[in-house]
Amino acid sequence: MDRLGSRCPLPGSLRPSVLTCLLILTASFVSYPMLRTLSLQLHSAVTGSYVSGTYSVVFVNCPNEQIAREIARAILDKKLAASVNILPKASSLYFWNGEIEEATEILLLIKTKTSKVHVLSGYIRLVHPFEIPEVFSLPVDQGDVRYFKWLEEGMEED
Structure with a gap:
């Protein structure tokens, strides 16, 4: 019982790692359009090809x-x-x-x-x-x- 209690947080409390994950997910969602544009430009520059929708x-x-x-x-x-x-x-x-x-x-x-x-x-x-x-x-x-x-x-x- 003690081992289970040490691994599971108390109801209503969030571990710091959960908050960190939520922060990273939010930042990824917000920055996705910019990152997608940059990756398309990089792909086009490296391959010399056109990426549909650019x-x-x-x-x-x-x-x-x-x-x-x-x-x-x-x-x-x-x-x-x-x-x-x-x-x-x-x-x-x-x-x-x-x-x-x-x-x-x-x-x-x-x-x-x-x-x-x-x-x-x-x-x-x-x-x-x-x-x-x-x-x-x-x-x-x-x-x-x-x-x-x-x-x-x-x-x-x-």
């Missing part, structure tokens, strides 16, 4: 070409992307306030690192004139490794 294409609709160009230039200036295509005259039909609306919009195709999508989306929400701008991304599954290297270089901080 880059994304972000889609954003704009009300006119002037606003589209302003947003595109600002994104590039801030190194949030390496390339932006401006596609003219996308016809859009959508529900707004319970009604079907129709508009001609300009579509931005933004090529960026997946790790920058969250910051890019936040920036677009700040500068976009729409109350709820259309901002969504799709990870890039495959592509030319040389192009991805060029994207990487285009987003390097000076």
Whole structure:
């Protein structure tokens, strides 16, 4: 009985090792996105290959070409992307306030690192004139490794 009591803590008390494990698990969970990004970059650098999902294409609709160009230039200036295509005259039909609306919009195709999508989306929400701008991304599954290297270089901080 004495041996069992020495190995098992009293009810309601935690051993220091349990607290340490909980702390390590919490830190691992919080740092996972950063560690994953770093490991993907290291893998790509060592192998010279592309890891699926490292880059994304972000889609954003704009009300006119002037606003589209302003947003595109600002994104590039801030190194949030390496390339932006401006596609003219996308016809859009959508529900707004319970009604079907129709508009001609300009579509931005933004090529960026997946790790920058969250910051890019936040920036677009700040500068976009729409109350709820259309901002969504799709990870890039495959592509030319040389192009991805060029994207990487285009987003390097000076």
